[in-house]
Amino acid sequence: MKTNILLETGTNELEIIEYLLNYPDTDGSIKTQSFGINVAKVREIMNLPEITELPNQPPNVKGIFNLRNRIIPVIDLGLSLFNYTDPNTYKKLIVTEFNNNQFGFIVSDVKRIYRFSWMQVEAPDIINDFSTDQASIIGIIKTEDKNILLADVEKIIAEINPTLGLEVAREDIMKAEEIKKLTAQDITVVTAEDSPTIRKMITGRLNLAGFKIQAFNDGLSAWNYLEDVAKKVEAGEDLSKYVNLVITDVEMPQMDGFTLTKNIKTNKTLQSLPVIIFSSIVSEEVAHKGASVGADMQLTKPQVSILLDSINKLLGL
Numbered sequence: 001m002k003t004n005i006l007l008e009t010g011t012n013e014l015e016i017i018e019y020l021l022n023y024p025d026t027d028g029s030i031k032t033q034s035f036g037i038n039v040a041k042v043r044e045i046m047n048l049p050e051i052t053e054l055p056n057q058p059p060n061v062k063g064i065f066n067l068r069n070r071i072i073p074v075i076d077l078g079l080s081l082f083n084y085t086d087p088n089t090y091k092k093l094i095v096t097e098f099n100n101n102q103f104g105f106i107v108s109d110v111k112r113i114y115r116f117s118w119m120q121v122e123a124p125d126i127i128n129d130f131s132t133d134q135a136s137i138i139g140i141i142k143t144e145d146k147n148i149l150l151a152d153v154e155k156i157i158a159e160i161n162p163t164l165g166l167e168v169a170r171e172d173i174m175k176a177e178e179i180k181k182l183t184a185q186d187i188t189v190v191t192a193e194d195s196p197t198i199r200k201m202i203t204g205r206l207n208l209a210g211f212k213i214q215a216f217n218d219g220l221s222a223w224n225y226l227e228d229v230a231k232k233v234e235a236g237e238d239l240s241k242y243v244n245l246v247i248t249d250v251e252m253p254q255m256d257g258f259t260l261t262k263n264i265k266t267n268k269t270l271q272s273l274p275v276i277i278f279s280s281i282v283s284e285e286v287a288h289k290g291a292s293v294g295a296d297m298q299l300t301k302p303q304v305s306i307l308l309d310s311i312n313k314l315l316g317l
Helices: 077-082 153-160 170-182 196-208 219-234 257-265 287-292 304-314
Strands: 013-024 030-038 042-047 061-067 070-076 092-098 101-107 109-117 137-142 147-151 188-192 212-216 245-248 275-278 297-299
Touching: 013 077, 013 092, 013 101, 013 147, 061 101, 070 077, 070 153, 077 101, 077 153, 092 109, 092 153, 101 153, 153 196, 188 196, 188 219, 196 212, 196 304, 212 219, 219 245, 219 257, 245 257, 245 304, 257 275, 257 287, 275 304, 287 297, 297 304
Parallel strands: 030 147, 070 101, 188 212, 188 245, 245 275, 275 297
Antiparallel strands: 013 030, 013 109, 042 092, 061 070, 092 101, 137 147
C-alpha cells in the first residue's frame, strides 16, 4: 500500500481501499454496498481476529483485540451505518489510524485499491445538507459499474466516545473567550471542511473567539472564493478586508487541502496568507506533504485548543 501517491503532494488525487458492507433490502434480501476509505488512514487489513467483549458498550462497539501489544477497539461498521450486523463468519477487519488513535472496523469484505482525482468525488448534497450534522456519508465516487461511498468514520468514532471527537470542551471555550479580548480588529477566517460535524465545531469555536467566518464544504469552493478575492486585491482592495487566515482539511471532494494550500502559496497575491492544515491524517509520516506545499501549521483534529493557539500565534494577537 506504500504507493507513489503517499510521496506526492498537490496532485489532487487520492487512493482508496474498497470494502463491502452487506445490509438487508426492504424485501428481506441481502444487498451489498461498496465503500471506500483513504489509504492514508489504513494501517493493515486482516481476517477478523478473536475479540474480547467489554461490558456497557454501545451496540456497534464489539470489544477490543491485542495487536502487537497495543489494545485496539473494534467497531462494527455495518451496524453503525445500516443498523445491521453481517452474520457471515468470514469477515475482514480494517485497522486504521487517524486523530492519533487506532481503530478496527469490521466489514463484510475488502476488494482492491483505486486511485481517483478528488474532482471525481461528489458531495452527497441530496442526503447531506450543508448545515446538517446527521449525515454519515461525506462523498460519492461514481464509477462505470457502481457508486463507492465515503463514510464519515470520524463522526462514528465521536458518537461512540466524544472525548475522541470534537465536542465542546470547557478549556476551548475559555481559550476562545481570551482570544476574543485580543481581537480588536475584524479578522476573517476561511475554512474548508467537508464534514458537517467538524465544520460546525470549527465555526462555533471561531465565532466564540470573535472571528468572522467564510465556511466552505470543499477545497474547490474555498479556492473559487479566494481567487475572486485575489482579483479584487489586484484591483486595489485590501486583502485583510476579505481574509486573514485559512484553515483547511485534507480529505475533501473536488479539491483536497494539499492542493488548496499549494494554490494559495503559489499565488503572488495570496501567498502571504497563513494556512493551517487541520486534518485527521496529519502525522509525522505525512507532515512532509503539508510542508512541501507551504502550510504554516499542521494539526490533527482533536487538538482544538492548539488550533486556537496556532491562530493566535500566526495572526500575532
